[in-house]
Amino acid sequence: MLTLLEQLDKGTLWQSPGGIHPPQLKTLSNQSTIARLPLAHRFVVPVPLVGEQAVLTVAVGDQVLKGQMLTEGTGFTYLPVHAPTSGRVVAIEQHATNHPSSLPTLSCVIEADGQNAWCELIPHSLEQLSKNQILDKIKNAGIAGMGGAAFPTHVKLNPASEINLVIINGVECEPYISSDDRLMRDYSDEILKGIAVIHHLLNPQRIIIAIEDNKPEAAKAMQDAVQRSTLPAGIIRVTVIPTKYPSGGEKQLIQIITGKEVPSGHIPAQLGIVVHNVGTAYAIQEAVYQGKPLIERVVTLTGEQIGQPGNYWLPIGTTINDALQAVSFNPSAAQKVIVGGPMMGYALADLDVPILKGTNCLLAPSAHEIAPDVDEKACIRCGECAVACPALLLPQQLFWHAKAEEYDKAASFNLKDCIECGCCSYVCPSDIPLVEYYRVAKSALKIEAEEKRQAEQAKVRFEARIQRLEDEKNAREAKAKEAAAKRQSNMKSTDKDAVAAAMARIAAKKAQATSSTVSPEAPQTTVDPKKAAVNAAIERAKAKKAAKANTVSRANELDTSSAEVSVDDKQAKIAAAVARAKAKKAAQANTESTVQTPNPAETEVAGTEPTADAVDDKKARVAAAVAKAKAKKLAQAGQTDDSAVEAEPTTDAVDDKKARVAAAVAKAKAKKLAQVGQTDNTAVEAEPTTDAVDDKKARVAAAVAKAKAKKLAQVGQTDNTAVEAEPTTDAVDDKKARIAAAVAKAKAKKMVQASQIDIGEAASQPTVSVESTADIAPDAALTVTADSADLSPEQIKKAKVAAAVAKAKAKQLAKRAEQEEQ
Amino acid sequence: MAFKIASSPHVSTSLHTNTVMKRVAFCLIPGIAVQSYYFGFGTLVQILLAVSVAYLAEAAVMKLRNKNIKATLSDNSALVTACLLAVAIPSLAPWWLIVIGTLFAIVIVKQLYGGLGNNVFNPAMAAYVLLLISFPVQMTSWVAPQTIAMNHASLLTSVQTIFEINQSFAAEYFRLGIDGIAMATPLDTLKTDLSMGLTTTESLAKPIFSGLAAEGWFGVNLAYLVGGLVMLKLKVIRWHISVAIIASLFVCASFGFLVSPDTFVSPLMHLFSGGTMLAAFFIATDPVTAATSPRGRLIFGAMIGVLIYLIRTFGGYPDAVAFAVLLANMCAPFIDYYVRPRSYGHRTGK
């Protein structure tokens, strides 16, 4: 029993099962040496990894040099992309790609300048570099397997396990293709240099160059090159194998050379074997010794519809159209253009797609070379496919299940081991496109597996979320308990006076609430715009067809005054117009009319202009949102009424509840509605006797500000600060000011600034009463809307101008506030 | 210019289903010729009748199923089915026998199961069994081989007999041997004789047997064997099933013959009488109803061989090819399920 190495040295060959002997037709293209075509004007370089593992290093309009890197990225399997020639990047766009699907991929379109000027290349010799440097060089040169699969080469050159045998694949078993054949004949010494690099990196015990016996010249050339090479004697040999398709398949070649089978689902490296294409060896040599990235490759242009068939050096990114035109492509009716060979290649739907690193052949056959497709007939289970299958599968069973879409059953017949070589379809007497069935089945299985994985992930995420919610709940409860315990201990330490005081405060509050005519309105007015916006949005989404009559009647029920009804009518009319136009302008008008609704309160109010502007600004924003969201006016009108209802005199109980809600919300995330609640709270705190409550509010506000400094939260604060303008709460004011400053620092958003206006104002006019500040909002509305109910564009314009002014002022004030703070 | 998209591979062999079927039909020719020589022109008339009925029936079904009639008829599978059934029944059987049989084979056994490729049973054999069970008299009325027959049927008289035009030329008339006794088939004779207590040697002395094999049938089987070998050469069929049938039948028969030559006939008798060769090369090799993997086919063939022997020797019917094939057809999916070849990169078949 000879050892494997002895067998290899003897050139023993094993039998690979199945296989076919299609007519070779290689002489069409392998008669002349590899030529060059005139440089194309436009190149399309796909950059599919951009957005995942890589970023572009060029922008539209940039000048690039030949060989310049177009992407930069990370990741083990990431490969850079290089410019195939010098020129200008004219577009970075989705462009159809060289793939059976012709789906668009992000691509760099480069217009050649004709200079073909190289970027700086750094040649090296093997001794100058460490192994890692060589690998980096190979990676940076963007070298992928040139046999068709285009797997990153540096990964294969850096295996986890020890490599005993390297097979250099010069088999090229597909009919028509002769690019490797010509490369071996014309560049055998360069290939050997590349093999030397591979030898240096992997240090295998043997290197076998496998060549089919239909390429005697190539075998001879390689044999001579081996004689000339500097590699240690006895390590490398050329083995000629019998011609049979698909001997060039990696697994089949390993079986022929070594008699071993690559276990299903594994890679050859686990057997200590690595297979590299001769083209890859050539590219490695170019990259290491010349520093040239992989920007061109040998492509066989063949088929009877091509005037000058042969092998050509084509820059990667040359469009197939350009390449075919340059060799006098003469398309026939129903012309097929096949990328790759006739056995495994795919027909293109679109010729404006680029040559890629794995594109080894373009085949433009005439109708009699490749017969037009015939209809699929019934499978007679003749079993010829099973005889031809090199993977020893049962294609007829696979077909049976794939056709019935029983993909799991197809998988049980080892569908995944199918190498899609096409032998089964080739021999099928019923013209069944078996490979197509398998591909569909495989992709379905892949998608199914992906869905399964996603479902698994979704489950994990779902459970994590449940856990998180549970944890949050527990934490909240624990906190509440702790707080309660603290309170209790405090109670013990302080005397009963505290309780009494609290009681007194509550009583006072109650009295205030009932006696004051202003305080109920204050919340009403401040609440309205925000609540209206929120509710309006909700209503918009939920009840798109809110009945006009309904809302009006609801309005009637709520606001009994006849004047209100007339206003509503007007609003209805405006609403119709707005809905139709959907313009931002109209939307603004719409909000203003919304503001208009709480009319009764406004009669008692007198306010100042600047603050009104600030409020207007807010309005404008709300309006914009409204317009975008296809708002319906009447719905909003209804809402306004709702908010008006809510604005009705508030009782203490409600206030308490709100305070609690506000606290919880502030802790959680400071959500919009919660903030509305807060607004109410602040209105409540306008009462002179509720210092303690104010403290609480201040804390809440602080938490909110710290949490996220959200826009509306800040709006809420605005009101807070307005409230604190009261002379009796100086200490609180300080706190507020600080919070506001923090907020301003944090995000400095428009509304933040708006809020600071109030602060500024609070600082500058300490004597402004609660009532007046609180009522500013409705007043602002009044200033715009009082004179005429139907809003003219000029008024809107005014409002906008005012808003802008307010913004500017707000910025200034914010600055001032900050300065003061400092 | 419109680009056509088709899946790879873009090339394929020229050996298509219709060619395969045509070649099968061509390879039947030597057998048919010899059969006609021994059993008269009736065989040819039956084939003509069967083929035309088969095509008509298939066309009608295709019409009903709204399928492409021409595409279906051109696959030539109906031709093969019709020929096989026609050579399997007695050459002077009445016309309605072959019509019923062909209709059953094409319409019920093949098309009702979904057409070519989907039928579970071999159509010709299913029809044969139907006829054998329904019309046992007509189905066993083989005429005497020409070499030993008393009356010879001309083409005209064959037609007259088949279409029952002239009652004087009933099939019985041509069954008479040179000794004036109506002859059964060799296997039938043997069976009857053995059940009557005669030894095989005594039975084989009858004129219907010539030497070790049956008169006429030996030649017919030899001709089918030749046709089968041509098919193998043309790669129309693979060798597994045929070899397995012949080998297993030979082994079983040899075993019996060695144990008791008086009660069991020789292997040669088994191999070259009845429909053995026809079954081994033309009937059991129908890929649709056979097992598909090479190993599965060996098992399938061996099963048919053993069944032929068992039914012939111990069963109630003199010949057993049809039953054996149908039984094996039933087992084919089962065999395919359990006999899976080991795929590349796998340790076992599963």
Next chain:
Amino acid sequence: MTSIFIAVAVLSILALVFGVILGFASKKFKVEGNPIIDQVEALLPQTQCGQCGYPGCRPYAEAIANGDHINKCPPGGTATMEKIAELMGVEQEPLNAEAQSSVKKVAYIREDECIGCTKCIQACPVDAIIGAGKLMHTVIANDCTGCDLCVEPCPVDCIDMIPVETTLQNWDWKLNTIPVKVIHSEQEEPAC
């Protein structure tokens, strides 16, 4: 008469013996948990959409194990229902929700319209929406199960369910669906 007694006695003893064996086996080979629930859950699509009326896929799996209808999972579609029917050994039932299109969809937030209300974040069963209050939200498309639950709560209706885009990775190889570019040969004649 005695033979009857013998028969009765023998049968009784047999029953006793088998009873003991069964009792022992039930202790010895006791299966923890209810594996059928896990099996059903494995078949469910894990969108956690709640369209079945249960708060997630596992509760529905438990319900199925307890005999609930198997036709309440629109995201799984008929295929899932059939698999469950096979597993549970029950009759197949037509889906009670209107048949959903089999195209997988993911949620997409029109970001300039998002008001940052966080309602969709709370609705998402798999935490696939990120964003903060008042700030725009977005969907992590890879984690989105297409359950639809975020569409309803959105106050400004800015969430769309859009079909997953076909990429080179998930292309299904159905060649005959590719539009073929037809160019008239006059235009395509090479210049030279």
